[in-house]
Amino acid sequence: MRTQVCVIGAGPAGLTLAHLLHRQGIECVVIEAQSQAHIESRVRAGVLEQPTVDLLTEIGLADRLRREGMLHHGINLRFDGATHRIDFAELTGGQAITVYAQQELVKDLIASLAPPILFEVDSVRVDDTRVSFVHEGVERTVDCDFVAGCDGFHGVSRASIPTGALSAYERVYPCAWLGILARTKPAAEELIYARHPDGFALHSMRGPTVTRQYLQVPPDTSLTDWPDDRIWAALSRRLGEPGLEQGEIFDRGVTALRSFVVEPMRHGSLFLVGDSAHIVPATGAKGLNLAVADAVALSYGLGAHYAGTPDELAKYSARCLRRVWQVQHFSWWMTALLHNLTGTDAFDERLRHAELDRVVAAPSAARNLAENYVGLPFAVGW
Ligand code: FAD
Ligand code: DHB
Incomplete structure (x- = not known):
């Protein structure tokens, strides 16, 4: 089989990317290791940032999530027996998050996807621009211009890149x-x-x-x-x-x-997207949203490439990593702020308490939390 982009993995990253490529007239095929029933019932994330919802709305995929999802304009921080509301709407000029289960989003993305998805593929291998695998007992190959490795933290994409070509930070x-x-x-x-x-x-x-x-x-x-x-x-x-x-x-x-990032998020014609390139601790509710942000950046780069402006695709990794590290910092900060971490002492404990105190007392500190929580813009240019 021949296509322009082979997308490995039908999670939020792969499915969003396939939609965005199709909208630009770029051909792709999605291959997924699990069954459709499995990925549509896998319990995971639940918080969608404002930019994620805005994107899904723009491309006509947010009808059900707007009907059934829960729009929240704030969160509560509770410590020392008191509750402090962080008012997102007030601190960010009206932005909000939507609570909607990841598996429901995956269902919505699959239901309306035009490019083909091959479920339950096995023995996936990536050799430059050729992806081989077994589907329904038959050996298949996809020859393509680019491979999008959207296959999560344990997938084959990152593992197929030679040792030494990537740096990992963990x-x-x-x-x-x-x-x-x-x-x-x-x-x-x-x-x-x-x-x-x-x-x-x-x-x-x-x-x-x-x-x-x-x-x-x-x-x-x-x-x-x-x-x-x-x-x-x-x-x-x-x-x-x-x-x-x-x-x-x-x-x-x-x-x-876990916090984990590999750099760069590209090796030749293979691009790493979402959890295959990075993991954030769950405290900031960011993993799914970061996967969608990468998909936006890659679709933009590939769109520009096929339109004759290849420089944009060359910026994919640097562009994503800038946002990835902002989100890593926020997720690490929220984790340290709210957990009891072994290896810390009474001094650390008091510093953490001072920080929490400031977040709930100073609007500038609360705004920093609110802006990060509702989601940094997907701005492709920054
Ligand atoms: P995945 O969703 O992991 O998708 C990868 C896909 O690739 C999978 O379908 C997998 O089956 C497939 N695959 C793997 N190997 C292969 C292969 N060899 N060939 C083909 N296909 C393959 N994030 C948030 O934003 N907000 C939250 O509130 C939040 N809460 C979370 C709570 C929990 C308990 C967990 C576990 C995670 C949470 N996350 C949250 C993180 C979020 O779920 C992930 O970051 C998100 O799923 C990443 O999407 P992805 O498409 O990159 O990867
Ligand atoms: C949920 C998950 C998170 O990681 C988080 O920070 C907030 C909410 C959730 O599953 O609803």
């Missing part, structure tokens, strides 16, 4: 998140980020009857050590929320917290 945090989905009514209208001596907790939601909640846990945590009673007791203590309801927990998982 921080692994001494904690993880235990995340649950529960059939309970949200205890608040907006998210609650709680700092507590026992560790961080987050109260989020997926609708009027489903909550998504997270607890800071040690990195080697086994779910068998966390029966429902223990999860509810920890959420209740750390959130300090009198309205917290208990109910059926119908999904649970443990996710490591």
Whole structure:
């Protein structure tokens, strides 16, 4: 098979890119290792930034998320027994976030995608501009001009780049998140980020009857050590929320917290997009949004390339990395601000407390949080 761009991976990065390429008349094929049912039910992110929603609206893909997603104009920070609302609308000139499950966005992106997606591909290999794989038991190859490696942190794209061609920058945090989905009514209208001596907790939601909640846990945590009673007791203590309801927990998982970036985000004709190039700790709710921002930058570069302006494509990596490092900084900062990290002492603890105090007391500090949380612009030029 011959196409212009072979997109590896049908997550938010790959699917957004395929839509944006198609809109510019650029041919592509998407190949995905998992089944459609699997990726449409994989529980992950839930927060869409303003620029992500604006983009999806502009390309006509936001009808359901605007109907069913929850528009939030702020978040609550809770520590020392007090709650402080960060008012995004007031601090950012009316911007907001939308709470909408990643798997629902993936469904929407797949349902309206014109380019073909081949699901359940196996043994994927990238050799320059040839991608080979097995699909339905048959060996297939795609010859293309460019390969978009949108296959996440554990994919083949980054792994197919020779050692030494990329530099990796990494921080692994001494904690993880235990995340649950529960059939309970949200205890608040907006998210609650709680700092507590026992560790961080987050109260989020997926609708009027489903909550998504997270607890800071040690990195080697086994779910068998966390029966429902223990999860509810920890959420209740750390959130300090009198309205917290208990109910059926119908999904649970443990996710490591990690910061990771490779540079550059390109090797020859292979471009790394989204989690294949970088991971952020979940505290800032940024991973999905960063994946979409990369897809925007790559579609812009490829559009310019096919229109006869190749210089724009050459800027892809530098352009993405500038935003990536802003988002890395914000995610690292939010993580350090709200978690109990081992290896820190009473002095660090007081510094962190001073910082939190400033965020809730000084509008300039609150604005910095709000601007980053609602999302930095996708400005291709900066
Ligand atoms: P992925 O979504 O990982 O997609 C990669 C795709 O490639 C997958 O479908 C995979 O099956 C496929 N693939 C892998 N290997 C191959 C191969 N060899 N061949 C073909 N296909 C392959 N981000 C936010 O912005 N906000 C949040 O609130 C948030 N919360 C999160 C909470 C949790 C618990 C977790 C785990 C993550 C969260 N994230 C959040 C991060 C977010 O989910 C990811 O950053 C996002 O999925 C990245 O999108 P992507 O398309 O780059 O990669
Ligand atoms: C959610 C996930 C996050 O990582 C976060 O910071 C806020 C909310 C969520 O899944 O709803």
